[in-house]
Amino acid sequence: MKFPESWLREHVRVDASREELAATLTAIGLEVEETTAIGGALEGVVVAEILACEKHPEADRLQVCQVATGAGSVQIVCGAPNARAGLKAPLATIGTVIGEMKIKAAKLRGVESSGMLCSAKELGIDADASGLLELPADAPVGTPLADYLGLPDASFELKLTPNRADCFSVRGIAFDVAAALGTTVEPMPIPEAAVTTDARINVELQAGADCPRFCGRVVEGLDPDARTPLWMAERLRRAGLRPIRPLVDITNYVMLELGQPLHAFDADRLTGPLQVRHGRAGEQVKLLDERTVTIDEGFLVVADAGKASALAGLMGGWDSRVTETTTRVFFEAAHWAPAAIIGRARRLGMHTDAAHRFERGVDPELPRYAVERATALALEIMGGKAGPLTEVVLEQHLPQRPPVNLRRARLARVLGIHVADAEVERILRALGMVVTATVDGWTVQPPSRRFDIAIEEDLIEEIARIHGYDAIPTTLPAGEVRLVAPSETVVADAVLRRQLVGRGWLEAVSYAFVDGERLKTWQLLDAAVPLANPLSAELGVMRTSLLPGLVDALAHNRARQQERVRLFELGRVFHARAGEAPLETRRIAAVACGPRAGEHWDGKAGDVDFHDLKGEVEALLALAGAEAEFRVEAPAYAHPGRSAGVWRDGVRIGWLGQLHPALQKALDLDHPVLAFELDLAPLAGRAVARAGGVSRFPSIRRDLALVVPETVSWAAIRRCLETTLGPLLRELRLFDRYTGPGLESGSRSLAMGLILQDVSRTLTDRDGDQAVADALAALGRECGAKLRS
Numbered sequence: 001m002k003f004p005e006s007w008l009r010e011h012v013r014v015d016a017s018r019e020e021l022a023a024t025l026t027a028i029g030l031e032v033e034e035t036t037a038i039g040g041a042l043e044g045v046v047v048a049e050i051l052a053c054e055k056h057p058e059a060d061r062l063q064v065c066q067v068a069t070g071a072g073s074v075q076i077v078c079g080a081p082n083a084r085a086g087l088k089a090p091l092a093t094i095g096t097v098i099g100e101m102k103i104k105a106a107k108l109r110g111v112e113s114s115g116m117l118c119s120a121k122e123l124g125i126d127a128d129a130s131g132l133l134e135l136p137a138d139a140p141v142g143t144p145l146a147d148y149l150g151l152p153d154a155s156f157e158l159k160l161t162p163n164r165a166d167c168f169s170v171r172g173i174a175f176d177v178a179a180a181l182g183t184t185v186e187p188m189p190i191p192e193a194a195v196t197t198d199a200r201i202n203v204e205l206q207a208g209a210d211c212p213r214f215c216g217r218v219v220e221g222l223d224p225d226a227r228t229p230l231w232m233a234e235r236l237r238r239a240g241l242r243p244i245r246p247l248v249d250i251t252n253y254v255m256l257e258l259g260q261p262l263h264a265f266d267a268d269r270l271t272g273p274l275q276v277r278h279g280r281a282g283e284q285v286k287l288l289d290e291r292t293v294t295i296d297e298g299f300l301v302v303a304d305a306g307k308a309s310a311l312a313g314l315m316g317g318w319d320s321r322v323t324e325t326t327t328r329v330f331f332e333a334a335h336w337a338p339a340a341i342i343g344r345a346r347r348l349g350m351h352t353d354a355a356h357r358f359e360r361g362v363d364p365e366l367p368r369y370a371v372e373r374a375t376a377l378a379l380e381i382m383g384g385k386a387g388p389l390t391e392v393v394l395e396q397h398l399p400q401r402p403p404v405n406l407r408r409a410r411l412a413r414v415l416g417i418h419v420a421d422a423e424v425e426r427i428l429r430a431l432g433m434v435v436t437a438t439v440d441g442w443t444v445q446p447p448s449r450r451f452d453i454a455i456e457e458d459l460i461e462e463i464a465r466i467h468g469y470d471a472i473p474t475t476l477p478a479g480e481v482r483l484v485a486p487s488e489t490v491v492a493d494a495v496l497r498r499q500l501v502g503r504g505w506l507e508a509v510s511y512a513f514v515d516g517e518r519l520k521t522w523q524l525l526d527a528a529v530p531l532a533n534p535l536s537a538e539l540g541v542m543r544t545s546l547l548p549g550l551v552d553a554l555a556h557n558r559a560r561q562q563e564r565v566r567l568f569e570l571g572r573v574f575h576a577r578a579g580e581a582p583l584e585t586r587r588i589a590a591v592a593c594g595p596r597a598g599e600h601w602d603g604k605a606g607d608v609d610f611h612d613l614k615g616e617v618e619a620l621l622a623l624a625g626a627e628a629e630f631r632v633e634a635p636a637y638a639h640p641g642r643s644a645g646v647w648r649d650g651v652r653i654g655w656l657g658q659l660h661p662a663l664q665k666a667l668d669l670d671h672p673v674l675a676f677e678l679d680l681a682p683l684a685g686r687a688v689a690r691a692g693g694v695s696r697f698p699s700i701r702r703d704l705a706l707v708v709p710e711t712v713s714w715a716a717i718r719r720c721l722e723t724t725l726g727p728l729l730r731e732l733r734l735f736d737r738y739t740g741p742g743l744e745s746g747s748r749s750l751a752m753g754l755i756l757q758d759v760s761r762t763l764t765d766r767d768g769d770q771a772v773a774d775a776l777a778a779l780g781r782e783c784g785a786k787l788r789s
Contacts, residue, residue, distance in 0.1 A: 001157070001158045001160055001167060001168050001169075001173075002155055002156070002157045002158075002239050002240040003155070003156060003170050003173070003238075003239050003256065004038075004153050004154065004155055004156075004234075004235055004238035004239060005018060005021070005153055005154040005155070005156060006150060006153045007170050007235055007238075007239075007257075008021075008156070008170055008173060008174060008177065010186070011170055011171055011174035011185060011186050011188070012174040012177050012178045012181075012183060012184075012185050012186060013183060013186060014177065014178075014181045014183055016181060018035070018154055021177070022035050022156065024177065024180050024181060025156065025158065025173075025176075025177065027180070027465075027468065027469070027470075028176055028177075028179075028180045028465045028466060029161070029164070029465050030158050030160065030164070030167055030173065030176060031158060031159040031160075032156055032157070032158060032159075033157045033158065033159040034155075034156075034157040035154055035155070035156055035157075036154060036155045036157075037124075037152065037153075037154050038124065038125050038151060038152060038153045038154055038155060038238060039123065039124065039125045039145075039146055039149065039151030039152045039153060040124070040151075040152040041097065041098070041124070042123060042144070042145050042146040042151060042152075043096065043097075043144075043146075044092060044093050044095055044096030044097075044103075045090050045091065045092050045093070045096060045098075045118065045123065045144070045145040045146070046069060046070060046090070046091055046093065046141075046142055046143065046144055046145060047070075047088060047090065047091075047135060047139045047140060047141055047142065047143045047144075047145055047148055048067045048068060048069050048070075048088065048089060048090070048091035048117070048141060048142075049067065049068045049086070049087070049088045049141050050065045050066070050067055050083060050084065050085055050086065050087045050088075050089065050117075051065075051066045051067065051068055051073060051085060052065070052066045052085050053065050053066075053083055053084055053085050056077065056108075056109060056111060057109075057110075057111070058109040058110055058111075059079075059108075059109050061079050062077055062078065062079050062108065062109065063077070063078050063079070063083050064076075064077055064111055065077075065078050065083055065117070067091060067115070067117065068141050069091060069093065069115075069141070069142060070140075070141045070142015070143070071142060074091075074114040074115055075111075075112055075113065075114055076091070076113055076114065076115055076116065076117055077108040077109075077111050077112075077113035078117045078132070080117065080119065080131045080132045081130075081131050082130075082131035082132055082134065083117065083131075083132060086137075087132065087134060088134070088135040088136070088137065088139045088141070089117050089118070089132040089133055089134060089135060090117070090118045090123060090132075090133050090135070090145045091115055091116070091117055091118070092115055092116045092117075092118050093115050094114055094115055096115075098116075098118070098122060098123065098124075099122075099124070103115060103116050117132050118132065118133060119131060119132055119133055120133040123145075125149070125151065126237055135148075135230070136227070136229075136230050139230075148230075149230070149234060150231070150234065153238060155238050155239070155240070157240075158173070162360055163360075163451075163452040164452065165259075165357060165360035165361045165362065165449075165451060165452075166259065166363070166449040166450055166451070166452075168259050168356070168357050168360070169255075169256060169257060169258050169259030169260075170256060170257050171185075171188065171257060171258055171259065172259050172449065174186075175430065175431055175432050176431070176466075178430050179426075179427050179430035179431050179466045180466050182426075182430075183430075184430065185432075190369050190372045190373050190376070191372070191376075192372055192389070193217075193372060193375040193376060193379065193386040193389075194386065195386055195387060195388050196385040196386060197218070197220055197221075197385040197386065197387050198387065198388070199218040199220050199267070199328070199385075199387040200217075200218055200387045200388055200390055201216060201218060201267065201270060201273065201274055201330055201390065202273035202274070202390065203216060203273065203274045203275075203276065203390055203392045204273055204274070204275045204276070204392075205276050205392050205394055206275055206276060206277040206278075207276050207277055207278055207300055207312075207340070208394070208397060209337055209394075209397035210278075210300055210336065210337050210339075210340035211276045211300060211312065211334055211335065211336055211337070211340070211394075212335060212337070212364070212393065212394040212395075212396075212397035212398045212399075213334060213335040213364055213367055213391070213392070213393050213394070213398065214276055214332070214333075214334040214335075214367070214390075214391070214392045214393075215332070215333050215334065215367040215368050215370075215371045215389065215390065215391045215392075216274075216330055216331060216332045216333070216371065216389075216390045217330070217331050217371050217375055217386060217387055217388070217389050217390065218267050218328060218329070218330050218386075218387040219328070219329050219331065219375055219378050219379070219384050219385070219386050219387065220267070220327065220328040220329075220384055220385055220387070221327065221328075221383065221384040221385045222247075222326065222327045222328070222329060222378065222382040222383065222384040223327075223382045223383045223384070224324060224325050224326060224327055226246050226381055226382040226383070227246065228243050228244075228245065228246050228249045228381070229381060232249055232250075232253055232377075232381075233249065235253065235256075236249055236252060236253060236256075239256050241256075245322075245324060246378070246381050246382055247264045247322045247326060247329055247378070247382075248264065248322065250264070250374050250377045250378055250381070251263065251264050251331070251374060252353075253377065254370050254373050254374050254377070255353065255354070255357075255370075257373070258366055258369065258370055258373065259357065259362060259363065259366065259449070260333050260362055260363070260366035260367060260369070260370035261313070261333075261353065261354035261357055261358065261362070262331055262332060262333045262370055262371070262374055263302075263310060263316045263331075263332045263333075263354075264316075264322045264329050264330070264331055264332075264374075265309065265310070265316070265320045265321075265322070265329065265330040265332060266320055266321060266322045266323065266326045266328070266329065266330075267328035267329055267330040268326075268327075268328050269319060269320045269321075270304045270309065270320055270330060271304050271305040272304055272305050273304070274302055274303065274304050274309075275302070275303045275304070276300065276301075276302055276303075276312065276334070277300070277301060277303060278297050278298075278299065278300060278301070279295040279296055279297055279298070279299035279300070279301050279308065280295075280296075280297065281296050281297060282294060282296070283295050283296075283301070283308055285301065285308045285310075285311055285317055286317060286318040286319060287311065287315045287316070287317060287318060288315055288316050288317070288318060288321055289315070289350075290318060293311075293348050295308075295311070298344065299311060299312070299314075299344055300312035300313065300336065300340050300341075302332070304320070311344075312334070312336055312340075312341075313334075313336040313340070313341040313344070313354055313355060313358040314341070314344060314345050314348070314350070314352055314354060314355050315350065315352055315354070327384075329378065331371050331374045331375060331378075332371075333366070333367035333368075333370040333371045333374075334367055335362065335364040335366075335367055335398075336358045336362075337399075338358060338359055338360065338361050341355060341358040341359050342359045342533055343359075343532065343533040343534075345359075346533070346534070346536075360451075361451035362449075363447075363448050363449035364398055364399050364448055365448045365449075366449070367391075368389070368391060371389060372389070399448075399451075401445070401446045401447070401448055401450070401453070403443050403444060403445045403446075404443075404444050404446065404453060404454065404455065404456060404458070404459055405438070405441065405442070405443055405444075405456060406424075406441045406442045406443075406444055406456055406459045406460070407440050407441040407456065408421070408440055408441040408442075409440065409441075410441075410456060410460070411424070411441070411460055411463060414457070414460050415460065415463070415464055415472055416472060416473065416475060417471070417472055417473065419463060419467055421437075423467065424442065424463060425437070425442070427462065427463055427466045427467065428442070428444055428459070428462070428463075430466075431447075431450075431462060431466070432447040432449075432450075433445060433446055433447060433450075433453075444459055488686075488688050488689075489685060489686060489687070489688060490684050490685060490686070491623045491624050491683075491684040491685075491686055492684075493570055493680075493684075495623060496570070496588060496620060496623065496684065497570070499619060499620060499623060500568050500590065500616070500620075503616065503619065504566055505566045505567065505568045505590060505616075506566060506567055506568070507567075507568055507569065507570075508549075508550060508553050508567045508568065508569050509569065509571075510543075510546070510549025510550060510552070510553060510569060510571070511539060511543075511549060512542060512543055512571065512572065512574070513531065513534065513535065513539035513540070513541070513542065513543070514539065514540075514541060514542075514543045514548060514549065515537075515538045515539070515540065515541075516528065516530070516540050516541045518548050518552075519541065519543070519544060519545075519548060521663070521666050521667070522545070522547070522548050522636075522637050522663065523635075523636035523637060524544045524545050524548070524637070525541075525544075526544075527544060527575040527576045527577075528541040528542065528543075528544050528574075528575075528576065529541060529542040529574045529575070529576045529582045542573075542574035542582065543573055543574065544573055544574065544575055545573055545587075545589075545677060546569050546571055546573060546587055546588075546589035546677055547589055547591065547637075547675055547677055549569070550567050550568075550569055550589055550590070550591045550675070551591055551659070551667060551669075551673060551675070553567055554567055554591050554593055554669075554673065555667060555668070555669060558593065558669070558670070558671070563594045563595065564593075564594035564595050564598060565591070565592065565593050565594060566590070566591075566592045566608075567590065567591050567592075568588065568589065568590035568591075569588070569589055569590075570586070570587070570588050570680065571586070571587065572584050572585065572586055572587070573585050573587055585679060585680075586679070586680040586681065587654070587677055587678060587679055587680055588620075588677075588678050588680050588683065589675065589676065589677035589678070590613070590616065590675060590676055590677075591673055591674070591675040592608045592612070592613065592673070592674045592675070593608070593669075593671050593672070593673045593674070594607065594608065594671065595607055595608070596608040596609070596612050607671075607672070608674055609674065610642050610644075610656070610657060610658060610674065612674070613656055613657075613674050613675070613676050614630065614644075614656060616676070617646055617656055617676055617678070620678070620683060621648065621683065623684075623686075624683065624684060624685060624686035625686050625687065625689070626648055626649070626686065627648075627715075628646050628647065628648055629646075629647040629648070629713070629715035629719075630644040630645070630646060630647070630656065630713070630715065631644060631645045631647060631713065631715075632644060632645075633645035633655065634657070635655060636660070637659060637660055637663050638655065638657045638658070638659065638660055639657060639658040639659065639660050639661065640660075642657050642658040643655065643656065643657025643658065644656050644657055646676070646678060647715075648682055648683070651682055653678050653679050653682040653683055654676060654677050654678030654679055654683070655676065655677055655678075656675075656676040657674070657675070657676075658672055658673065658674050658675075659672070659673045659674075659675060693759060695757050695758065695759040697757065697758060697759070697760075697761060697762045697763070698757070698762060699730060699755050699756060699757035699763075700755075700756050700757070700763050700765075700767075700768050701753055701754065701755055701756070702753070702754045702756065702768050702771065702772050703751065703752070703753050703754075704751070704752055704753075704754065704772065704775070704776070704787070705736075705749060705750070705751045705787070705788040706749065706750050706751075706752070706779065706785045706786065706787060706788060707743060707744075707747050707748070707749050707785065707786050707787075707788045708747065708748060708749075708750060708779075708783055708784065708785040708786075709746060709747055709783075709784050710739075710746050710747060710748055711746075712783045712784065712785070714734065714750070716782075716783055717750070717752075717779065717783055717785070718732055720778050720779055720782045720783055721754070721775055721778070721779070723778070724774055724775055724778040725754070725756070725771055725774065725775060727759075728756050728757070728758060728763075728771060729754060729755070729756060729771075730755045730756065730757040731753075731755035732752060732753070732754060732755070733752060733753040733755070734750060734751070734752045735751055735752065735753060736749070736750070736751035737749070737750055737751075738751075749788050754771065754772070754775065756768060756771055
């Protein structure tokens with residue numbers, strides 16, 4: 001919200017300096033993001049009139065102007081394209097200092113020049129440098145420009161929080177300033193306009209609670225040659241809006257002053273009664289920015305003769321716009337429910353002042369006053385005759401502001417200080433609230449503009465910020481904090497992070513909101529949760545995997561000469577469920593690319609491969625005292641021959657492998673990328689360690705060389721042996737693997753050592769032989785293994 005200081009001081013009379021006023025605004029939660037001084041050094045600049053212009057004899061782009069200063073006339077050489085006879089513009093006389101330049105008499109291409117005609121930018125009062133600042137024809141020649149423009153002044157730009165929609169107006173800000181500085185807001189009566197014509201346009205409300213109030217009025221007989229008065233144009237300019245023409249400027253002025261956005265229709269371009277209704281699927285509207293947009297039932301429109309003439313709360317339509325020739329206008333002001341406006345502008349790729357306000361909530365009582373104010377300004381500036389006010393209201397759908405009880409004891413407990421009753425009542429009344437004292441506190445009726453006042457804590461917050469946070473002493477909280485011992489059955493997130501960081505990985509944090517098209521590229525869009533009101537089109541759905549975000553970060557680093565990239569992330573993924581809330585799953589994922597180790601004098605390391613990441617996964621599971629089983633598996637985004645599912649205790653916990661070459665090409669990755677993604681809960685669960693006795697008896701070893709099919713995994717062989725031999729098998733060691741001549745196609749030889757030990761006796765050779773026989777029988781039956789001859 002941007003506004004001039006002088007405008008605010010018109011609504012609330014305070015003696016505070018500019019710096020004190022800015023500090024007060026920030027202290028009460030209306031952060032002043034920027035203060036821009038305007039016209040602080042205009043001494044010697046006067047209103048002047050160009051009497052005559054002639055072409056410079058030695059320069060095509062310069063003109064020699066005779067200029068009246070009020071104390072005679074001077075000759076000025078000027079290069080502004082809009083310099084012309086009859087124009088009134090600022091003149092910096094000889095001796096004036098503008099910025100770091102002192103104006104002196106000079107010769108320009110051999111022609112005397114006694115001063116400088118100025119643009120708004122040169123004077124530091126606007127950013128427009130396209131030509132001379134054009135002043136109204138009735139500007140008195142010789143008057144100091146600062147006096148004529150009401151300078152010096154300043155523009156405040158506030159950074160408002162979404163809950164303070166009432167402060168998107170000068171009038172709304174004035175209430176907070178008055179409360180903070182112990183004064184009151186100046187009254188602003190808006191009398192009803194005298195009705196001097198029967199012209200009117202009927203309105204039908206068909207959108208229910210989305211539009212419970214609509215006000216409008218026809219004003220006819222307007223002077224199309226009228227110009228926006230200087231005082232209004234300057235206020236708009238200092239508020240960051242460019243003056244256009246009177247009808248448009250009036251609607252912008254009232255919006256900034258009261259907070260109610262309005263729209264001006266050319267009444268001659270409207271046909272029949274207006275209808276406020278929901279859009280129709282596929283309906284098209286041409287907007288004021290000359291774009292034609294397609295809408296659906298989620299939008300509200302103002303329609304005439306069955307055709308949408310404006311997008312409610314967003315932007316007016318092209319066909320019903322006011323122009324330089326408009327003589328009959330229909331001013332419209334309505335209350336659009338925030339839920340009916342939120343996100344609509346963003347869906348169309350636009351941002352408007354009206355949408356910004358309606359999304360946050362506008363006072364439902366304002367439309368009538370806004371139309372009356374706009375009517376009064378139009379009659380003052382453009383003449384004309386006002387028709388009767390049209391107001392259509394659906395009382396049952398108007399927002400209600402129920403009274404809120406504030407307890408004296410609760411206020412003292414939350415703030416930690418006692419605030420005098422008189423001060424509490426002064427603050428609340430200064431903010432426009434109706435306060436009634438009760439036995440234990442007050443009953444407070446918030447004004448209709450304060451959508452953010454709903455519970456007792458809201459009132460306490462108002463007392464705190466106006467009374468002053470600096471008046472609340474800083475005290476340490478008292479109480480007992482119960483320490484909770486970490487569970488031994490779960491590997492803490494911090495432990496997993498330290499493990500990966502210690503092994504050379506860097507933690508990344510990526511957005512939980514992602515681009516649906518990116519998930520589609522990964523073939524991970526199924527069950528994605530769409531956002532009803534995304535921050536942007538690129539952040540439209542919740543992520544179903546951590547990998548797309550991590551791979552994007554990897555690609556970003558690779559594009560910036562980072563050859564070796566190893567990133568991991570702990571976060572949540574989201575999957576939609578029919579009729580239920582989305583399923584949130586905590587996961588850990590990692591991506592790697594480039595050499596497996598950094599450059600070193602003793603040799604160049606090879607690139608990271610499947611087995612490197614397999615080792616990382618095994619290291620994570622080892623923290624939980626578990627071992628992983630890897631089964632052949634390839635999701636759509638994975639390389640079919642270099643991927644595996646990760647299983648623990650018969651439960652699939654994730655995936656490990658290389659990205660599919662087609663996906664890498666689609667993502668413009670120039671190097672193979674390895675990755676894994678695991679569900680955190682089954683990965684981190686662990687059994688509580690229990691101490692066991694150490695056997696006093698020696699172990700024995702039996703070696704086996706088996707021929708097994710290639711399709712049988714080592715995990716299956718281990719599981720078979722552990723099940724068959726039970727506690728007798730203390731350790732299993734695989735010490736050789738062979739494929740090649742001498743073996744059948746599709747098989748391999750595995751040599752392993754069985755370490756056998758009992759806690760109660762010394763094992764005999766017979767015990768060892770029996771264990772080998774049992775193992776061979778089970779392996780042959782379950783794994784198709786044979787003893788290698």
